[in-house]
Amino acid sequence: xxxxxxxxxxxxxxxxxxxxxxxxxxxxxxxxxxxxxxxxxxxxxxxxxxxxxxxxxxxxxxxxxxxxxxxxxxxxxxxxxxxxxxxxxxxxxxxxxxxxxxxxxxxxxxxxxxxxxxxxxxxxxxxxxxxxxxxxxxxxxxxxxxxxxxxxxxxxxxxxxxxxxxxxxxxxxxxxxxxxxxxxxxxxxxxxxxxxxxxxxxxxxxxxxxxxxxxxxxxxxxxxxxxxxxxxxxxxxxxxxxxxxxxxxxxxxxxxxxxxxxxxxxxxxxxxxxxxxxxxxxxxxxxxxxxxxxxxxxxxxxxxxxxxxxxxxxxxxxxxxxxxxxxxxxxxxxxxxxxxxxxxxxxxxxxxxxxxxxxxxxxxxxxxxxxxxxxxxxxxxxxxxxxxxxxxxxxxxxxxxxxxxxxxxxxxxxxxxxxxxxxxxxxxxxxxxxxxxxxxxxxxxxxxxxxxxxxxxxxxxxxxxxxxxxxxxxxxxxxxxxxxxxxxxxxxxxxxxxx
Amino acid sequence: xxxxxxxxxxxxxxxxxxxxxxxxxxxxxxxxxxxxxxxxxxxxxxxxxxxxxxxxxxxxxxxxxxxxxxxxxxxxxxxxxxxxxxxxxxxxxxxxxxxxxxxxxxxxxxxxxxxxxxxxxxxxxxxxxxxxxxxxxxxxxxxxxxxxxxxxxxxxxxxxxxxxxxxxxxxxxxxxxxxxxxxxxxxxxxxxxxxxxxxxxxxxxxxxxxxxxxxxxxxxxxxxxxxxxxxxxxxxxxxxxxxxxxxxxxxxxxxxxxxxxxxxxxxxxxxxxxxxxxxxxxxxxxxxxxxxxxxxxxxxxxxxxxxxxxxxxxxxxxxxxxxxxxxxxxxxxxxxxxxxxxxxxxxxxxxxxxxxxxxxxxxxxxxxxxxxxxxxxxxxxxxxxxxxxxxxxxxxxxxxxxxxxxxxxxxxxxxxxxxxxxxxxxxxxxxxxxxxxxxxxxxxx
Numbered sequence: 001x002x003x004x005x006x007x008x009x010x011x012x013x014x015x016x017x018x019x020x021x022x023x024x025x026x027x028x029x030x031x032x033x034x035x036x037x038x039x040x041x042x043x044x045x046x047x048x049x050x051x052x053x054x055x056x057x058x059x060x061x062x063x064x065x066x067x068x069x070x071x072x073x074x075x076x077x078x079x080x081x082x083x084x085x086x087x088x089x090x091x092x093x094x095x096x097x098x099x100x101x102x103x104x105x106x107x108x109x110x111x112x113x114x115x116x117x118x119x120x121x122x123x124x125x126x127x128x129x130x131x132x133x134x135x136x137x138x139x140x141x142x143x144x145x146x147x148x149x150x151x152x153x154x155x156x157x158x159x160x161x162x163x164x165x166x167x168x169x170x171x172x173x174x175x176x177x178x179x180x181x182x183x184x185x186x187x188x189x190x191x192x193x194x195x196x197x198x199x200x201x202x203x204x205x206x207x208x209x210x211x212x213x214x215x216x217x218x219x220x221x222x223x224x225x226x227x228x229x230x231x232x233x234x235x236x237x238x239x240x241x242x243x244x245x246x247x248x249x250x251x252x253x254x255x256x257x258x259x260x261x262x263x264x265x266x267x268x269x270x271x272x273x274x275x276x277x278x279x280x281x282x283x284x285x286x287x288x289x290x291x292x293x294x295x296x297x298x299x300x301x302x303x304x305x306x307x308x309x310x311x312x313x314x315x316x317x318x319x320x321x322x323x324x325x326x327x328x329x330x331x332x333x334x335x336x337x338x339x340x341x342x343x344x345x346x347x348x349x350x351x352x353x354x355x356x357x358x359x360x361x362x363x364x365x366x367x368x369x370x371x372x373x374x375x376x377x378x379x380x381x382x383x384x385x386x387x388x389x390x391x392x393x394x395x396x397x398x399x400x401x402x403x404x405x406x407x408x409x410x411x412x413x414x415x416x417x418x419x420x421x422x423x424x425x426x427x428x429x430x431x432x433x434x435x436x437x438x439x440x441x442x443x444x445x446x447x448x449x450x451x452x453x454x455x456x457x458x459x460x461x462x463x464x465x466x467x468x469x470x471x472x473x474x475x476x477x478x479x480x481x482x483x484x485x486x487x488x489x490x491x492x493x494x495x496x497x498x499x
Numbered sequence: 500x501x502x503x504x505x506x507x508x509x510x511x512x513x514x515x516x517x518x519x520x521x522x523x524x525x526x527x528x529x530x531x532x533x534x535x536x537x538x539x540x541x542x543x544x545x546x547x548x549x550x551x552x553x554x555x556x557x558x559x560x561x562x563x564x565x566x567x568x569x570x571x572x573x574x575x576x577x578x579x580x581x582x583x584x585x586x587x588x589x590x591x592x593x594x595x596x597x598x599x600x601x602x603x604x605x606x607x608x609x610x611x612x613x614x615x616x617x618x619x620x621x622x623x624x625x626x627x628x629x630x631x632x633x634x635x636x637x638x639x640x641x642x643x644x645x646x647x648x649x650x651x652x653x654x655x656x657x658x659x660x661x662x663x664x665x666x667x668x669x670x671x672x673x674x675x676x677x678x679x680x681x682x683x684x685x686x687x688x689x690x691x692x693x694x695x696x697x698x699x700x701x702x703x704x705x706x707x708x709x710x711x712x713x714x715x716x717x718x719x720x721x722x723x724x725x726x727x728x729x730x731x732x733x734x735x736x737x738x739x740x741x742x743x744x745x746x747x748x749x750x751x752x753x754x755x756x757x758x759x760x761x762x763x764x765x766x767x768x769x770x771x772x773x774x775x776x777x778x779x780x781x782x783x784x785x786x787x788x789x790x791x792x793x794x795x796x797x798x799x800x801x802x803x804x805x806x807x808x809x810x811x812x813x814x815x816x817x818x819x820x821x822x823x824x825x826x827x828x829x830x831x832x833x834x835x836x837x838x839x840x841x842x843x844x845x846x847x848x849x850x851x852x853x854x855x856x857x858x859x860x861x862x863x864x865x866x867x868x869x870x871x872x873x874x875x876x877x878x879x880x881x882x883x884x885x886x887x888x889x890x891x892x893x894x895x896x897x898x899x900x901x902x903x904x905x906x907x908x909x910x911x912x913x914x915x916x917x918x919x920x921x922x923x924x925x926x927x928x929x930x931x932x933x934x935x936x937x938x939x940x941x942x943x944x
Contacts, residue, residue: 017606017802021614021841032581032847034854038931039861041853046860048717048879050747055845056621063583066841070587070611077607079595087597094502095595098547103769104585107558110565113575113771114908116900122560123770136540148633148773151814151824159674187814187824191644193675196819234528264539265526271533285502289831290608291598291630291791293773309671331671335574335636335664335760336771344554351553352501354544360500363522368505370525371513387517387525415603426815443504444512470799475603477804485796485808489785491627492617 016476018072022493025061057495076476077290078420084446086372088391088423088435089182089230091260091282093361096352099286099345108344113336117322124321127313127337130347134297137259137358138276139269142305144312145297145338150257151184153277153296154224156309156333158192160275160300161222161251163307163330170249172221178207180230180427185255194221201429205231205384207241216248226255227271228262230427230435231384232369232391242272251275251304259283260439261366261389264359268299275300286345295342309333364440365390368447372438375451379458383430390439396432405461407432409468412479413460416472417453501544562900564768568933569905570862572883572924573713573913574635574662575771576763578741578851579928581842584765584835594831598791602806603798608830609805612793615837622743622840623757624750625779630791631828632776635760636668639707639737641778641789641823642756643669646705646733647678648787648822654679655705656698658690658723660712661737663914669707678704688714688876688885692722699730705756709737710749715859715883715922716876720752728753740764740777740836741926742881744849745856756780765839766832775832786812789823851927855882858925858934865938866923875920883924885910885917892921895944902940 044051061069078085085092103109111120131143147153158175165172175189176197186196197220199211207225216223223245228234235241242252254273260283268276280286281294288294300308309332311323323337353361366389373382373392380394396407411421411434423435438447460467472478505513510522519525526534545553569577588594592607599605599612612630619628632638643655657666659682666682673680683695690708699706706727710718720736727734735756736749741763749757761775762768780788786809794808814821843851859882866872872886888895892909899906911918925934 017804018610020610020617021837022617030844030846031583031841032843034847034850034927037854037857039857039934042857042860046856046879047746047881048719050717050720052743052745052747052849055849056618056743056748058618058621058843058845058848059841060844061841063581063842066583066838067586069841070590070838073607073610074587074590074592075607076604076610077592077596078601078604079592081591081595082604085597090597092595092597095591096502096547098550100589100594102551102554102558104767105555105558106563106565107555107561108563109767109769110563111561111770112564112569112571112577112768112905114571114573114913115562115564115569115905116896119562119900120770122557125560126554126557133541139535148637148829149825149827151826152633152637155672155824159671162674183813183815183818183821184824184826186819187817187821190819190821191672191675191677191824193677234526236528236530239530239533262529264535266529266533266535270535287594287831288597289594289829290596290605290834291830292827293633293829293831294827330674332636332664332667333671334668334772335634335662335774339633339773340770341767341773348550348554350541351550352544352547355539355541357501357544358539358541361503363525364500364503364505364510366525367510367513367517367522370517370519374517387519387528389528411601412603415601420597420604421601440500440503440505444506444509446504472603476606477603477798477800477802479799480602480804480806481796481798482806482808485794485806488796489627489808490795491613491785491792491808492620493614494617 015072015075020493021059021061021069024069025059025065027060029060029062031061031063031066083418084442084450085420086422086436086438086450087420088437089257091437091439093285093439094441095285095287099348102348103341103344121321124313126347127343128315128321130343133350134278134299137263138299139267140276140299141302142308143297143299144308145343146309146333147296147298148334148339149292149294150277150279150296151188152333153298154184154188155191156298157253157275157277158188159330160304160307162192163328164304165221167328173219175221176215176223178225180429181224181226182255182257185224205233206235206237209237212244216244218248220248220250222251222253224253224255226257228258228389231393232388233384233386234389238271258390261362263362264355265362274304280342280346284346285349286342293339293342295339361440368438368440368442372436372447372451376454379455380434391435391437393430394434395430396434399461400432403461403465405465405468407434409471410457413457413468413471414453416474419450419453564905567903567905568937570907570923570925571905573908573922574760575768576741576924576926577768577928578763578926580765583842584838587838588831588835593834598827599807606805609793611834611837613795613805615833616793618837618840619777619779622740622748623779624748625757626782627785628777628779629788630793631833632778632790632825633829634774634776636665638758638776638778639665640669640672642735642758643678643705643707645756645787645789646735649733649784650704652702652704654702655707656681656683656703658683658708659685660690660714661709662713688716688878689718690723692719692726695723696726699726699732701730703730703732705733705735707735711739711881711883714885715880716878717881720749724753742852744845745852761832761836765835773829773832775829775836787822788812790825791828854927855925858929859883862923862925862934865934869938869942871941883922885920885922887919888921892919898944899940904937904940
């Protein structure tokens with residue numbers, strides 16, 4: 001296969017950089033005009049002496065120039081539609097198009113957050129139905145849909161934990177986290193006013209039970225765990241872990257980044273977790289949007305329900321829908337009710353798959369990951385060689401030691417083969433980590449093409465390491481000078497003097 | 500299976516390759532007691548036709564503001580969105596991509612964010628902006644937290660005229676103990692510099708204000724900024740970007756950090772989310788900025804290109820010492836804002852602001868002239884204002900709803916202290932005919 005991938009592309013030429021939208025068009029160009037003002041104009045004197053004196057320098061472009069500019073930008077992007085996107089921990093599954101239509105229905109997109117609830121019953125019903133579905137999938141009965149992202153869900157849950165402990169007259173100081181955790185976990189702990197205690201993983205990639213036991217005492221507010229963890233491994237001691245946490249009066253938090261492995265197979269509530277966030281943009285296929293918006297609903301036990309942020313959508317006895325405030329709510333973590341447009345997409349996904357479909361999605365995601373793992377573990381060392389869940393982590397350490405080729409080089413070379421690279425250098429406990437999550441929406445042919453490419457690249461690393469050091473060759477731009485970006489920050493366009 | 504190309508044969512091939520006799524073998528690591536030994540209690544999956552039927556049914560059980568003549572604002576506004584905006588948002592290269600960690604194949608997202616940052620700087624008068632945040636409320640809170648880091652002080656003073664929901668979000672984040680919050684009382688619909696001055700001292704990290712404020716009034720930003728700076732505190736101003744073509748940017752009044760809700764720039768109301776938090780500040784505070792930032796650099800061939808930068812501030816590098824736990828942005832809403840601002844341009848944005856303000860003033864005067872509404876405060880306002888209704892607000896709104904009008908926001912439901920007041924907003928979408936008809940209907944009640 002490597003013979004087909006040359007340094008210079010032969011067909012389908014990629015497009016290089018484009019000028020900024022500020023540098024497009026001409027001074028008189030416009031694309032938007034309002035009808036003539038049909039009421040008396042309000043003079044600048046009505047604006048408390050704050051009328052703007054110099055206009056912001058915005059682009060001067062016509063509609064066709066806008067269309068071509070953003071079309072060009074789009075062609076420089078790689079999305080799930082562009083090809084396999086096995087980005088570990090991110091669950092880059094296909095995004096059904098009907099979801100995009102659903103969230104744009106005027107009955108959803110045109111709703112104002114303060115319109116009377118009698119005029120928003122269908123939207124409230126959707127939120128209640130989605131929350132019910134998430135409660136069933138998680139095994140945790142109370143749900144807030146408010147958080148805007150996974151990290152925001154973590155923050156919501158830890159503030160809820162804090163309120164629970166405070167209500168018990170129990171000021172606690174620390175949160176325990178394994179060394180394999182996402183960076184958002186410790187960052188969230190700090191934002192919530194707790195100190196972080198990091199514990200190591202054991203030789204099987206799970207929680208080191210002795211280290212956990214040693215870290216737990218009555219000053220510990222919570223233990224945060226991703227399960228399956230960031231190595232893609234299900235922690236076999238999970239029931240004992242949550243029991244130990246509860247024994248010192250602490251709460252157990254599940255980072256739900258990896259829910260795509262276990263839907264309909266096992267539930268965090270049944271494992272003894274007190275709270276979980278679910279990344280709807282991962283597991284429930286609402287798109288990632290190039291970085292957002294997503295949504296990070298939080299599911300909690302009945303004991304924690306009264307502390308959740310409000311208001312919560314509820315179904316009343318008469319079948320109508322309303323909003324209520326939990327009795328001892330922590331407050332709000334954002335405006336309004338959540339990223340409603342994202343919630344609509346997630347509910348469309350739940351409807352399409354149903355209970356069996358969600359389980360089947362997880363099963364296929366796990367099967368695909370194990371298949372890829374078997375195909376690749378000969379070419380790249382697999383530090384934790386066990387049956388994995390929906391993802392697995394290879395090491396590029398051998399290539400570095402023997403051939404001076406880094407995981408970064410492998411990732412960049414994959415771009416030339418037409419694949420988005422896996423997550424790299426995470427988790428940090430694996431040397432030169434390569435974290436691969438194919439998801440259920442890659443077919444066998446694409447899994448094989450990806451495996452072939454990875455194996456071919458491992459061979460290239462031996463035969464021609466410099467080929468990899470220079471990769472990629474076929475992308476719209478090539479490797480970037482990231483140090484320059486930091487040393488000489490250029491974070492915005494500025495108009496030329498006099499413009 | 501829906502959305503999975505793997506056939507039964509493929510699955511058999513894959514199972515054989517991994518040496519498993521069944522799918523369940525792969526889940527053997529899950530201990531028996533925590534396995535779900537039953538199907539999920541959810542309805543069976545259905546085809547797309549039925550998905551559409553169900554969702555259309557739910558959407559049909561709402562009466563969206565956009566189908567009414569709406570005067571509702573209070574932080575979420577029904578501006579016209581040029582058609583080109585949604586056509587670009589629907590490009591799968593944008594909406595199906597992840598965060599641009601691989602810059603070589605993410606130049607579209609990255610260049611857009613760079614252009615978005617530039618536009619936000621132009622609107623706010625600030626030096627730098629980040630790639631966006633969840634919404635205006637969370638950007639506002641992040642500004643308070645950043646001010647605490649910059650000043651190494653932990654107390655903030657927030658104007659009582661800031662959106663009540665934003666203030667609740669601030670209090671919620673503050674429950675961590677990271678900062679303490681005091682609220683400056685509202686005097687005649689605005690923040691009085693004198694009462695503010697009595698609350699600000701050498702312990703104050705920031706003074707936070709919104710202008711126009713929640714009640715629609717334009718605050719005296721110069722006086723408020725002076726109070727903050729006299730105590731060595733940072734001055735944080737929240738603005739409505741739809742008015743940025745008409746009102747001076749807060750930089751003119753010395754603001755250190757400017758934030759706001761970007762929904763008015765090309766995002767639908769969507770029941771209040773997803774919106775767009777924007778965050779801009781002076782150069783001096785760059786290293787304390789929360790969230791993602793895109794910079795321009797060169798590739799190995801010397802071509803200009805864009806990349807996520809200053810990442811040592813962020814959670815995936817710095818972990819518990821990060822400036823924030825945020826690890827995403829609202830990139831798609833930022834794209835909407837950038838396309839919107841490109842479409843309207845500076846002139847169009849000023850027209851949107853002027854038109855919205857003119858219509859709000861026309862409505863205000865007509866409602867007061869009707870004798871049914873009373874002016875509460877004399878402070879200058881932009882495209883939103885509160886009046887006291889002489890009758891029962893709920894009855895009035897219900898009656899007008901039946902006639903096709905969303906008669907503003909009942910402030911008593913937002914803040915019990917504002918009972919009897921109605922907050923009205925206008926955008927450029929309202930017409931003189933609609934406003935005249937609305938006032939006639941109010942009078943005829």
